Amino acid sequence: MTNPDQNTLTPSDERSPLDPDELIDWFANTARDLPWRGPDVDGWGVLVSETMLQQTPVNRVLPIWREWMSRWPRPSDLAAAPQGEVLRAWGKLGYPRRAMRLHEAASVIATEHGDRVPSDVDTLLALPGVGTYTARAVAAFAYGRRAPVVDTNVRRVVARAVHGAADAGNPSPRKDLADVDALLPTDDHRASRMSAALMELGQTVCTVRSPGCEICPLAGNCAWLEAGQPAYDGPPKKVQRFAGTDRQVRGLLLDVLRGSDGPVPRAELDAVWSDAAQRDRALDSLLVDGLVEQTEDGRFGLPGEH
């Protein structure tokens, strides 16, 4: 339990908390009707959506989420599926280890939680692939709990509206959580709606490149706008390289296996990357991660398919 009185906001140059009802009303009027926000979506649907949405844009998730919900409507349904089928159904969402962890989580939920996704943050945190963001997102969005949800969008909104900075610096989990906690009303219902509203605002209005201040419900009370939209002046953000990394090679190898009916000979994998040493390293790591399995006759395939 977080004590709101222990937040680390320094009162001198900080703005008073945003008006929850202003945000909640804006959300009620303008929110996109994403399928995982539907009234019939349970904790399982929300957990699947939140996992897919980790580092992956909404538009790419939409069709895959629909297919998964139709195919595996309960955790036990997914748990019963072979890993290879799960990886194929994950398609090109990226970071396929998420699919394997979700598969493991489904098994735990089915066997230890009566096939029902937990509503308690700490219980959720114990599931594989569920971290501080996802646990709170499920508690708030699926169960209407007051659980501060901190993602990259919320961090940006708070940085601007509250701290008057163009963007949030590097994550500071405790402070970020305390910042958001201080903004939320005390009751579960309004707090959960405000959490959803903060995320939606960051995604659709208070964006990185072209913030829509002219249509922002917080425009009249935004520290950044009031300060004249000063440029970001924090430490430079680390940008990951992708081209030429093991990550790219792993992706190419897995793409071959997703596209084949069954295990393939080594030569078929060798064709996707010229650097043999890097190719071997990538394949080894996939085997270690359990994303690829080797058959007794030496071929390679998705796990659980032979």
Next chain:
DNA sequence: AAGCCGTGGCT
């Protein structure tokens, strides 16, 4: 705790 883990659209 800094670095790794996919993928593709956008500017």
Next chain:
DNA sequence: TAGCCAAGGCT
């Protein structure tokens, strides 16, 4: 064009 970026988690 080539970097930037997208509802993070794990080690």
